[in-house]
Amino acid sequence: MIDLINLSKHFGNIKAVDILNLSVxxxxxxxxxxxxxxxxxxxxQMIGGLLAPTEGSVIxxxxxxxxxxxxxxKKIGLxxxxxxxxxxxxxxxxxxxxxxxxxxxxxxxxxxxxxxLNMFSLIDRxxxxxxxxxxxxxxxxxxxxxxxHEPLLIVVDxxxxxxxxxxxxMVKNLFRSLVAKGTTxxxxxxxxxxxxxxxxRIGIINNGKxxxxxxxxxxxxxxxxxxxxxxxxxxxxxxxxxSL
Ligand SMILES: Nc1ncnc2c1ncn2[C@@H]1O[C@H](COP(=O)(O)OP(=O)(O)OP(=O)(O)O)[C@@H](O)[C@H]1O
Ligand SMILES: [Mg+2]
Numbered sequence: 001m002i003d004l005i006n007l008s009k010h011f012g013n014i015k016a017v018d019i020l021n022l023s024v025x026x027x028x029x030x031x032x033x034x035x036x037x038x039x040x041x042x043x044x045q046m047i048g049g050l051l052a053p054t055e056g057s058v059i060x061x062x063x064x065x066x067x068x069x070x071x072x073x074k075k076i077g078l079x080x081x082x083x084x085x086x087x088x089x090x091x092x093x094x095x096x097x098x099x100x101x102x103x104x105x106x107x108x109x110x111x112x113x114x115x116x117l118n119m120f121s122l123i124d125r126x127x128x129x130x131x132x133x134x135x136x137x138x139x140x141x142x143x144x145x146x147x148x149h150e151p152l153l154i155v156v157d158x159x160x161x162x163x164x165x166x167x168x169x170m171v172k173n174l175f176r177s178l179v180a181k182g183t184t185x186x187x188x189x190x191x192x193x194x195x196x197x198x199x200x201r202i203g204i205i206n207n208g209k210x211x212x213x214x215x216x217x218x219x220x221x222x223x224x225x226x227x228x229x230x231x232x233x234x235x236x237x238x239x240x241x242x243s244l
Pocket of ligand 2: 040041042081157
């Protein structure tokens with residue numbers, strides 16, 4: 001579903017992403033972890049077609065993002081870390097606006113919206129202005145908007161930031177049920193416990209380079225630690241010190 005081929009992004013002298021090669025299969029929940037500044041958001045923005053690579057390619061379901069961006073983007077539901085919302089729209093108006101961008105039919109919109117707003121506990125506030133929403137409510141609205149066109153691929157940067165425990169549990173269950181139906185999810189997170197709980201496979205990025213990929217067990221093997229959790233693997237592979 002996702003093929004990243006020799007993907008690089010340079011900002012001046014900074015190699016934010018440095019010759020990254022990675023394939024993610026259909027129906028896989030892939031977790032992308034790494035220290036601050038490692039290149040996660042930059043990679044996600046290139047996968048979503050928001051940022052052009054310096055070199056290399058992003059292929060989504062066989063479509064080259066650089067050659068057919070509209071076609072590739074239609075397959076993706078992108079949930080950015082710092083979402084942009086029109087504060088003067090109501091939640092419902094924002095969803096309609098997004099649905100129109102993705103050419104969701106009126107029928108599908110009506111059918112999906114109620115279901116999604118219920119799932120994200122937004123139904124009672126759907127007709128209020130977004131500026132009156134709390135941070136977590138805005139986050140839930142962005143996720144609702146990304147799911148409306150039933151994308152084959154969900155690309156999400158730090159999904160759980162700002163969500164309450166009930167929201168986190170709901171999103172975890174939602175992600176698992178979506179991948180069970182064949183949706184692919186590419187998710188960055190700093191919540192290693194979450195990655196360990198829900199991801200089928202994990203990639204660790206450090207200084208723009210993908211330094212390891214695999215299941216939790218495979219990563220433990222790579223880090224040559226036996227009974228360890230993902231946190232220990234993370235510190236070992238990124239050579240960071242645990243500060244208490
Ligand atoms: N627009 C930009 N201009 C210059 N440098 C940038 C820009 N965007 C990102 N960078 C740099 O690229 C590197 C990777 O940043 P990125 O935001 O991808 O990291 P990240 O892994 O998402 O980090 P975090 O965990 O803090 O979200 C950093 O060194 C960052 O300073
Ligand atoms: Mg980031």
